[in-house]
Amino acid sequence: MHETDIRRDRGDFSFLKTKVMKSDFLNELTDIIQTSHFTLISTVIKKEELRKRYHEPDNPYHVALSFGLERVFNFLRGKAAHQTITHIVVEKRGKVEDNELELEFRRICDGANYHQHKLPFEIIFADKKSNSTGLQFADLIARPVGVHILRPEQENRAYEILRSKFYCNGNGAINGMGED
Numbered sequence: 001m002h003e004t005d006i007r008r009d010r011g012d013f014s015f016l017k018t019k020v021m022k023s024d025f026l027n028e029l030t031d032i033i034q035t036s037h038f039t040l041i042s043t044v045i046k047k048e049e050l051r052k053r054y055h056e057p058d059n060p061y062h063v064a065l066s067f068g069l070e071r072v073f074n075f076l077r078g079k080a081a082h083q084t085i086t087h088i089v090v091e092k093r094g095k096v097e098d099n100e101l102e103l104e105f106r107r108i109c110d111g112a113n114y115h116q117h118k119l120p121f122e123i124i125f126a127d128k129k130s131n132s133t134g135l136q137f138a139d140l141i142a143r144p145v146g147v148h149i150l151r152p153e154q155e156n157r158a159y160e161i162l163r164s165k166f167y168c169n170g171n172g173a174i175n176g177m178g179e180d
Contacts, residue, residue, distance in 0.1 A: 001136045003143050030161060033140070040141065040165040041075060043067040044149040062104045069105075069121060070114050075167050082120065089124045091135050098125055 002011075006025075009016045016022040043064040050057045057063075069088070076082040088105070092098055102123055109119040126132050144158035166174040 001140060003140050006140075007143075029140070030158075033137070034161055036137075038137070038165060039075060039167050040162060041068060041071045041167045042141070042145045043071075044146050046150070059104075061101075065101070065104055066108050066113055069108055069119055071167060072121070073113075073115070073119050085120050085122055087124050088121050089126050089132060089134055091138075092125045092127050 005011045005013045006016065006029075009022070013025075016025055045060040045064045047060050050060055050063070072086070072088070073082060076086060090101065093101070102125075105121075105123045109121050111117055113119060126135060128135075141158075141162060144156055144162060147154060148156050148159040163174070168174045
């Protein structure tokens with residue numbers, strides 16, 4: 001499932017062109033996400049703000065990766081599961097992009113992170129066609145989270161459903177914990 005295909009009624013989702021079909025499909029998809037047990041950690045980098053704040057800003061994707069891995073580590077530490085290897089599954093993009101991502105991933109896990117110590121993660125590249133539930137959820141979730149951060153005043157039903165899934169601190173605060 002790809003969010004843009006669903007939104008634009010194309011490809012495998014061309015059957016959604018009628019309002020009733022699309023409404024029924026989205027309601028069922030919403031129910032699946034609401035009843036699924038998962039904890040959501042996301043990072044959103046506002047590229048313009050990053051450029052304004054730093055004379056020579058880091059690669060925004062690397063910044064997001066670092067923040068995300070640090071929050072995943074904090075989450076696992078809270079569950080006393082931070083000392084065993086955790087596999088991080090990412091979608092393949094292309095040889096050059098995958099190599100660059102893996103290099104940055106390994107750099108962060110080798111200690112170039114906020115905690116300045118090794119993170120117990122291993123990266124796994126999965127093809128888009130692998131039909132990974134986790135990657136499909138990530139694809140469906142990315143846009144509503146990004147839209148919420150960039151345009152918080154805009155109505156965003158999908159984000160409201162996701163709000164309870166975010167990793168948060170003891171006071172229920174999301175920002176800085178599961179949403180950056």
